[in-house]
Amino acid sequence: xxxxxxxxxxxxxxxxxxxxxxxxxxxxxxxxxxxxxxxxxxxxxxxxxxxxxxxxxxxxxxxxxxxxxxxxxxxxxxxxxxxxxxxxxxxxxxxxxxxxxxxxxxxxxxxxxxxxxxxxxxxxxxxxxxxxxxxxxxxxxxxxxxxxxxxxxxxxxxxxxxxxxxxxxxxxxxxxxxxxxxxxxxxxxxxxxxxxxxxxxxxxxxxxxxxxxxxxxxxxxxxxxxxxxxxxxxxxxxxxxxxxxxxxxxxxxxxxxxxxxxxxxxxxxxxxxxxxxxxxxxxxxxxxxxxxxxxxxxxxxxxxxxxxxxxxxxxxxxxxxx
Numbered sequence: 327x328x329x330x331x332x333x334x335x336x337x338x339x340x341x342x343x344x345x346x347x348x349x350x351x352x353x354x355x356x357x358x359x360x361x362x363x364x365x366x367x368x369x370x371x372x373x374x375x376x377x378x379x380x381x382x383x384x385x386x387x388x389x390x391x392x393x394x395x396x397x398x399x400x401x402x403x404x405x406x407x408x409x410x411x412x413x414x415x416x417x418x419x420x421x422x423x424x425x426x427x428x429x430x431x432x433x434x435x436x437x438x439x440x441x442x443x444x445x446x447x448x449x450x451x452x453x454x455x456x457x458x459x460x461x462x463x464x465x466x467x468x469x470x471x472x473x474x475x476x477x478x479x480x481x482x483x484x485x486x487x488x489x490x491x492x493x494x495x496x497x498x499x500x501x502x503x504x505x506x507x508x509x510x511x512x513x514x515x516x517x518x519x520x521x522x523x524x525x526x527x528x529x530x531x532x533x534x535x536x537x538x539x540x541x542x543x544x545x546x547x548x549x550x551x552x553x554x555x556x557x558x559x560x561x562x563x564x565x566x567x568x569x570x571x572x573x574x575x576x577x578x579x580x581x582x583x584x585x586x587x588x589x590x591x592x593x594x595x596x597x598x599x600x601x602x603x604x605x606x607x608x609x610x611x612x613x614x615x616x617x618x619x620x621x622x623x624x625x626x627x628x629x630x631x632x633x634x635x636x637x638x639x640x641x642x643x644x645x646x647x648x
Contacts, residue, residue: 327598327636329629330396330611332550334359335621337367341384344368345391347622351629354393357435357548357611360425361418362402369398371421375428385429396609397433397548398422401495404480405472406450407442415439419480426489433491434484435522435548438502438511441472452499454567473501474514481518493522493548504531505541512545520547524613525597529554529588530566530580539600546606551632552613553588556580572617584616584624586631594635602637610636 333356336344348356360369374381388395400422402415422434443451443464453461453468477492484492494502494511502508505521505528512519523546525535539546556566561579568579575581585594598610610632616624 327601327607327638328355328396328609329353329632329636330355330357330609331625332357332359332364332399332611332613333368334364334399335614335625337365341368341387342390345387345393349391349393351626352633353629354391355396355609356393357397357399357609358395359400360398360422361400362415362436364399364401369425371398371418371425375421375424381428395429395431396611397435397493398426398431399435401435401437403437403439403450403500405439405441405476407447408449412439416480420483423484423487423489427487432489433493433548434489435493435495437497437500438473438477438494438507440500441468443467450499452501452503468501469510469514473511477511477515477519481515485518490518491520491547492518493520495522495524495527495550497524497527498531504528504533505538508542509545517545520545522548522550524550524552526550526552526554526582526588526613526615530556532566535593536596536600539597539604539606543604546601546604548608549601549606549610550613551585551610551628552615553583553585554580555583555588575617581617582615584614584619585612585628587616587618587627591631591635594631598635598637602641607641 331348331353333344358369359365360371374384400418402418404412404415404419406412440450440452444467451464453465456462494508496503496508502511508521521542528538557579564579566579570578612628614621614624
């Protein structure tokens, strides 16, 4: 496994400066924002595809710091009921695929998206329960009329451009939010679809992370290293569904934490061990969203923990004691 960072945490800095900081921490693999919610601060695929000089400068900066790109992140909602919004996210996805092809990057990280409740809806509608019956009607429309048709075509586009992995972050608010929904879409679309396994969003839903790893197995194409701390007092009163602002930490049922501050190292050791058991040997990509720490401190602490728990050497081919 290799250590990576979702580099948009330093989006306010030039790419050269961001890579200087990351290489100083011993990180030479990055997941780079290329559209959608992660933004295009360091990498605007449309510009890099249209301007060879800018593309060459971009590649030269990566080489300067001996840095490789493991994935392009363009999390978005390309099935948004607002056609203009959907079109922008779709364009970002396709430009990211084309740039990935040119760079030789094999993975795009994104969201499944969430359509509206019906063809006339203006906003996305995330269904969380089967009753009243209108919710099941909504799911039928979202999956069979919008989500599956869109991703069948988008996956074919990615595959045609030599990008075999579309890694969905399983995120509440979107149709793919857990292992079951990820595998459902993968079964309908094909194995271009896989998971970006970010444990932080699954922890607060109550999932057992090693069990999720075992269930997804070869469908895991990318991994985010981000932790979540569940507040036992607030959750004890209100449960885990929480729409309070992320900045209202003391009143929330849970908050995102840097690696090691939601769960101890034994959790992360078990996590990487189970990843190895199912054959995952790609990257752990740190996504810093800890509102209690500065970026520099949160990132450095995550790097320290992961460097201790990661299994970096290849799986042994023989066991001398057996």
